[in-house]
Amino acid sequence: MLARMVHEGMRAGDGDREKVAEQLKQALDQGRLDLGEYDERVQRAYSAKTYGDLEGLLADLPGTVPVEKAQVEPHRSAKGPEPQHRGRSGLTGILGVFLVCVVIWAMSSLGSGEWHYFWPGWVLIPVVWALVAHFRDRGNRGH
Template sequence: MDTNGIPSRLRAADTDRERVASLIQAAGGEGRLSLEEVEERLGTVYSTKYTDELEKLTSDLPKPAPKRRPVAFGHPAVRIHVAIAVVLSVLVIARWTVSGVPFFWPAMPMFWLAMSVLVHARVRGARRGFRRGDGVVVA
């Protein structure tokens, strides 16, 4: 135990072992490890008790690249559409400030401009293979 009462070595969970095993199998599939090394390391993975022992098994392997989220507004046509919608929104707001009308009437045109941009991004995203749960990320 260290000074905070937290154990210095943590016991490995099955999910930790599976994560390391998949990294080792991927390295074997890429040719970074021989078949004997893969078998030896996998045997060690499933017999380890602590997480620091698991880290030693993959310390000489490259770390997997982080997954990038798809960019829905990355297509040039969608970016142009966004720029046009912003310019039109600014012009409509300027017209509203000059007109002196007490209610904010540009809300409706701006809403439909935003909807058109979102639909355009969604259509472009569907063509690029985005799924519903991917979300929308602005590049």
Template sequence: MEDTHPARVRAADADRERVATVVQSAGSEGRLTLDEVEERLTHVYAARFTDELTVLTADLPRPAPPRPGFPLTREALRRHPALRVHLAVVVAVAVLVIVRWAVLGAGFFWPAFPLFWLAVSVLVHARVRSFRERTGAAVPY
């Protein structure tokens, strides 16, 4: 049997599984009854083209895009040498400040204030890099 719609794209198993997950989630949230979930899943696994799959979830809300995670990760440090250097400088300064406090024997832990601002500077740097990556802005090294 020849297809009369050459612009249609065939659905892959991954496409069917993605739509099946959406339908099952909608059922677990109470948006669909058990009968509706069963009926839609039958159509999902019988679908041959992607446009047949989109019809099955057209009346369901789209999931919210994932929020970006914590910006200071090992992967971020691998990708951004400037962030690695910044972190190394912060650690070196933190060690020097703490050693100076310990050697002088001051009772009050005054290094807490500079350590706080050093940590904030690294987190802001990582957050800016993360934002620039997501938006496609140029990230100078």
């Protein structure tokens, strides 16, 4: 209890006031506050001197409860972070970009009646790098 009273009396900084003002803006955008309420609360936020002055501005808005007062703990996965998938999805994306470039090149060449410089070949450079990385890392999967 004493720690909370001390915290409420601590001076708030510009960053603290900005954070509260941003949360109030989100509440306005979501329709939780009307323009008059928003204006009044933002004025109070920017004139707040202590954390106690800021605290009451968000008390009736959902999703703005400070972490130390929250009753729900965030979900923690027992497995750890999800593995990042590499390989086919990245290679497929790069090949897709290459094919789109080839189609654009072919349409512009056919439209002009002559074959132009094959500039989509430059797009193959990342494809080659991706293939080299794919086959180089292939032996390391599962270690």
